[in-house]
Amino acid sequence: MTSDLSASPARETIARLLRPASVAIVGASASPGALGYQLLANLERQGYAGTIHLINPRRAEIAGRACLASVADLPEGVDVAVLAIPRDAVLETVRALAARGVGGAIIFSAGFAEGGAAGLAEQQAIAAVARDAGMVLMGPNCLGMINFLDGIELSFVTVPPMKRRDGPRIGLVSQSGAMAVVVATTLIAKGLALSYYVSTGNEAQSGAEDYFDYLIDDPDTQVIGVVAEQLRQPRRFQALARRARAAGKPVVLLHPGRSAAARESAATHTGAMAGDHQVMRVLAARAGVIVCHDLEEYGDVLELAVRYGTLRPGTAIFAESGAFKALALDTAEEVGLDLPPFTDASCPALRAAMPDFVAVSNPVDLTAQGLVEPELYGRAFAALLGDDRIGSIVLSIIQTDEGIADRKFPFIIRAIEELRPATPVIFTGVDEGALVPERYIDALRALNVAYFPTGDRALRAVARLAGAAQSDVDEAPPIPSGAIHLPGEGGVVPEYRAKQWLAPLRIRFPAGQFAETAEQARAAAAAIGYPVVLKAQAAALSHKSDAGGVILNIADAAALDAAWDRLFANVAAYDATIRLDGALIEGMGARGTELIVGGRNDPDWGPVVLVGMGGVLAELYHDVRLLPADLPRAAILAELGRLKAAALLAGYRGSPALDVGAVADIVMAVGGLLRAEPRVREIDINPVLVYPEGQGAVALDALMLLA
Numbered sequence: 001m002t003s004d005l006s007a008s009p010a011r012e013t014i015a016r017l018l019r020p021a022s023v024a025i026v027g028a029s030a031s032p033g034a035l036g037y038q039l040l041a042n043l044e045r046q047g048y049a050g051t052i053h054l055i056n057p058r059r060a061e062i063a064g065r066a067c068l069a070s071v072a073d074l075p076e077g078v079d080v081a082v083l084a085i086p087r088d089a090v091l092e093t094v095r096a097l098a099a100r101g102v103g104g105a106i107i108f109s110a111g112f113a114e115g116g117a118a119g120l121a122e123q124q125a126i127a128a129v130a131r132d133a134g135m136v137l138m139g140p141n142c143l144g145m146i147n148f149l150d151g152i153e154l155s156f157v158t159v160p161p162m163k164r165r166d167g168p169r170i171g172l173v174s175q176s177g178a179m180a181v182v183v184a185t186t187l188i189a190k191g192l193a194l195s196y197y198v199s200t201g202n203e204a205q206s207g208a209e210d211y212f213d214y215l216i217d218d219p220d221t222q223v224i225g226v227v228a229e230q231l232r233q234p235r236r237f238q239a240l241a242r243r244a245r246a247a248g249k250p251v252v253l254l255h256p257g258r259s260a261a262a263r264e265s266a267a268t269h270t271g272a273m274a275g276d277h278q279v280m281r282v283l284a285a286r287a288g289v290i291v292c293h294d295l296e297e298y299g300d301v302l303e304l305a306v307r308y309g310t311l312r313p314g315t316a317i318f319a320e321s322g323a324f325k326a327l328a329l330d331t332a333e334e335v336g337l338d339l340p341p342f343t344d345a346s347c348p349a350l351r352a353a354m355p356d357f358v359a360v361s362n363p364v365d366l367t368a369q370g371l372v373e374p375e376l377y378g379r380a381f382a383a384l385l386g387d388d389r390i391g392s393i394v395l396s397i398i399q400t401d402e403g404i405a406d407r408k409f410p411f412i413i414r415a416i417e418e419l420r421p422a423t424p425v426i427f428t429g430v431d432e433g434a435l436v437p438e439r440y441i442d443a444l445r446a447l448n449v450a451y452f453p454t455g456d457r458a459l460r461a462v463a464r465l466a467g468a469a470q471s472d473v474d475e476a477p478p479i480p481s482g483a484i485h486l487p488g489e490g491g492v493v494p495e496y497r498a499k500q501w502l503a504p505l506r507i508r509f510p511a512g513q514f515a516e517t518a519e520q521a522r523a524a525a526a527a528i529g530y531p532v533v534l535k536a537q538a539a540a541l542s543h544k545s546d547a548g549g550v551i552l553n554i555a556d557a558a559a560l561d562a563a564w565d566r567l568f569a570n571v572a573a574y575d576a577t578i579r580l581d582g583a584l585i586e587g588m589g590a591r592g593t594e595l596i597v598g599g600r601n602d603p604d605w606g607p608v609v610l611v612g613m614g615g616v617l618a619e620l621y622h623d624v625r626l627l628p629a630d631l632p633r634a635a636i637l638a639e640l641g642r643l644k645a646a647a648l649l650a651g652y653r654g655s656p657a658l659d660v661g662a663v664a665d666i667v668m669a670v671g672g673l674l675r676a677e678p679r680v681r682e683i684d685i686n687p688v689l690v691y692p693e694g695q696g697a698v699a700l701d702a703l704m705l706l707a
Contacts, residue, residue: 009136009206014214017104017136018147018196020079021050023154024102026071026093027084028054030062035084035108035156039144040065042158046151053078071096080104082144082154087111087119090140094126098133105130106154107139113202114141127205136210142201143177146184148194149220155199159184162193168222169195170306171215173208177201179227179254179295186299191445192306195221209233209240212251216244223306225298227254234280234605238287245288250305250468252290254298255280278626279602286628290468293460300452300461307448308424311466312391313338315459316384317363318377319396320370324430324455325363328396331456335463339363340389347387353379363396370397374408378415385421392424392462396455399434409440416447426450428458476630480505480672486679486706492539493704496584498683501704505669507685508662508698512586518564522557524585531555531588534563535701536571537581542703547574553588560585589698592689593648593658597699599629599670599683601707607674611636611667613645614687629671636664649690656692663690663697679707 023043029036036056040063043052053074056067068074071081071093081102083090087109097105112123123140130137138145144155148162148169159181170187174180177199184197195218198211208228215221224244231237244251257277281291290305292298304311315337319325332339342362344351351360355369355376370376381393395412399405416425427444429436432453441451452458484501487493493501496514503509513524514537525532536549544550548570551563564583571578596614601607609631612624625639640649640660651657666688674680682705690697 007131008210008213010134011214011217013103013134013136014206014210016079017106017138018145018198018214019150020103020152020154022053022078022080023048023050023152024053024055024071024074024078024081024097025084026055026081026097028056028059028062028067029084030059038156038158039082039084039154042153042155045158046153048152049150050079050152071100074100074102077101078103080106080154082106082108084108084156087122087140091122091126091129094129094135094137098129098135102135104136104138106142106144107137107201107204108142108144108156109139110141112140112204123202123204130205135205137205138198139201140204143180143199145196145198146194147196149196157181159197160188162188163191164193167193168306168309169193169220170223170225170302171195171211171218171221172197172225172227173200173211173215174198174225174227175200175203175208175229176227182295183225183227183299183302187302190299190303190450191442192303203232207232209236212237212240212244216240216247216249222249222309223302224249224251225254225302226251227298229256231255231280234283238283238606241284241287241289248309250290250310250465251288252292252298252301252305253284254292254295255284276602279600279605279608282608282626282628283602283605285468286630288468290464292464296457297460297464300457301464303450304424304426304461304465307450308392308465310468311424311462313466314340314389314391315394315462315466316340316342316381316387316390316392317394317396317459318366318380319363319430319455320366320368320398321430322365324396325361325365328363328455328459331459332463335460336467337459337463338466347383349383349386350380353383370408371404374411377408377412378419381421381425382415382419385419385423390423391466392426393421394426394428394455394458394462396428396430396458399429399431399436401435402437405434405436405440409436409443413440413443413447416444416449424450426452426458426462428452428455430455475632477632477668477672479675484673484677486677490679490706492542493706494537494539494541494581495535495544495702496537496581498702498704502673502685502702505673507666507669507702508696509702510586510589510698510700512584514582514584516582518561521564521583521585522560525554525557525560528585528587532560533586533588534560534567535584535586536567537584538571538578539581540575540578541571541580544701547571547578549574586700589689589700590691592691592698594687595663595690595697596624596684596686597663597666597670597688598685599674599680601674601678601681603681603707607671607678609667609671609674611640611663612643627667627671629674631667631671633661633664633668636667637661640664658690659693659696660690661693663688666697666699681705681707 027036054067057069059067112119146153180197180199215224339362515521532554534551554560594615599609607629609627623644649658684703685699688699
């Protein structure tokens with residue numbers, strides 16, 4: 001869906017829409033089920049204290065309220081008009097609203113940009129009218145908004161009443177109206193407070209970023225949730241996320257699209273492996289955003305964020321089953337949850353609190369002793385409250401039925417009431433569907449203890465929130481200046497030219513020379529020294545090995561002449577339209593472990609770097625890490641340690657540890673290049689041969705795509 005968000009609405013205009021003192025309903029109706037009927041019912045149910053103007057030319061009154069015949073009859077300066085009318089009437093209505101100085105309009109009507117070229121043109125015309133008049137438009141094709149602070153429900157759907165109105169609040173911004181309702185309903189059911197939900201729809205003139213911007217400065221919003229299928233201003237979104245982080249407001253994002261095929265690329269492995277959604281996730285996380293995997297996780301993380309703000313790393317788990325303890329360890333490893341090890345020596349208070357037959361470990365298996373000695377629960381987590389290694393405590397309790405719940409919950413609740421722990425305590429059942437009286441769950445939530453039906457969900461949410469505390473804390477290295485001078489023309493840059501331009505970055509390449517003729521090739525090989533490798537060079541030949549364009553271990557001049565002829569014949573047989581510039585002759589080096597280093601400058605989101613196991617099977621194995629281009633060296637080394645094949649780099653079964661520092665230097669060089677030169681759309685350095693520690697790394701191939 002195309003939008004014109006080139007000029008964002010003023011904050012004051014958005015404030016009028018979100019906190020209106022006067023509302024006009026264009027298309028007010030007395031028919032139950034009609035959008036205009038439900039909208040009025042929602043306002044009255046919430047006890048809206050402002051002025052309501054109803055517009056319906058066919059009725060004199062609705063529900064005891066007088067109706068106006070047209071927009072022209074409105075008083076000057078109504079704060080917001082809600083349009084519950086057919087699409088064909090929207091453009092003229094917006095013009096009429098602009099003439100009456102209405103501050104904003106919420107458009108429920110669908111069939112605009114999502115309906116084809118004609119609808120798109122009409123949507124753009126509506127946006128132009130609003131922009132010229134200084135109005136703000138929400139939608140079209142949206143479900144409107146709810147201001148939970150003032151009880152203003154400008155939507156035709158109804159959400160459950162909030163159980164809780166005090167404490168920190170969540171502000172929701174969603175392009176999808178349905179998801180806004182679903183998430184709001186989920187959070188209310190968890191006993192959480194909301195400030196706003198905003199459904200932006202097609203975003204003709206105002207978008208998710210505008211409302212995100214507003215919520216950062218809103219004193220009544222402490223956590224911001226965003227649901228987006230397409231963030232239309234990605235760089236602004238990143239800047240806003242950093243501002244929210246500085247303001248101490250966690251930002252949680254749900255962004256569908258991870259299953260979409262990666263962007264097709266004619267040039268590099270990196271372009272094929274670094275899809276749009278992956279780039280978004282990496283750079284949003286670098287800006288401090290918590291990017292969630294699915295709708296369930298999204299609601300879970302929002303709950304933890306609004307209850308606890310952030311979580312320090314280090315989680316202690318108390319369980320009541322050896323099998324669940326093992327499952328928790330599996331999940332923790334999968335999601336990267338930090339479980340500090342517990343021993344009798346490192347946790348003397350915990351040892352003293354436990355029966356002799358309960359081993360001190362993390363997770364701690366309390367066995368069934370809680371049924372016999374329910375005071376154990378309080379003693380158990382009280383013993384850890386002063387431990388600096390612990391940022392959160394998860395109680396994973398078997399609930400079963402009301403009788404078991406009556407035996408356990410009162411002691412757990414009483415202990416939390418008495419201890420009032422500063423360390424966040426999270427309660428999770430193990431047996432989803434257990435018959436637990438609602439009063440116990442409500443009591444836990446009233447004590448600011450999150451309640452989860454299953455342990456797996458809780459551990460994933462804790463890992464997401466605790467992990468976010470570590471993002472964007474590493475200071476970015478400076479952007480290099482004057483490193484390379486790119487040519488004026490764009491397109492694929494073949495290897496021999498790419499290596500010439502990359503040389504100032506101090507990336508180590510094999511000794512080599514470019515040759516246009518067999519005679520030049522012989523001279524180059526003599527200067528380099530045999531054995532050599534011969535590589536075909538042309539912008540149209542991105543992947544040389546596919547075309548037989550690489551010939552290895554050429555031992556002497558006679559073999560070089562034969563290889564030269566064979567090289568050209570191979571490429572001609574592969575694709576007769578390719579015309580080679582010539583060939584690159586390089587010395588054969590020692591074998592090493594093959595890695596890939598690459599990068600991509602996404603025109604919307606910005607630069608990312610890719611590093612992982614490389615060679616011709618790079619795309620097949622896909623053992624890579626996609627990184628922000630501004631990571632410092634220590635963070636890059638940590639990411640290399642997260643590769644599936646990281647053991648090979650560290651020294652596997654007696655083999656020497658590899659020079660990962662040299663690889664990190666190449667990654668930093670590529671990241672610096674992408675940050676300094678936005679014209680570099682893609683770069684591929686593959687393979688990079690890595691040698692034992694202290695012996696460095698050599699980049700065998702290089703390919704670039706310029707804008």
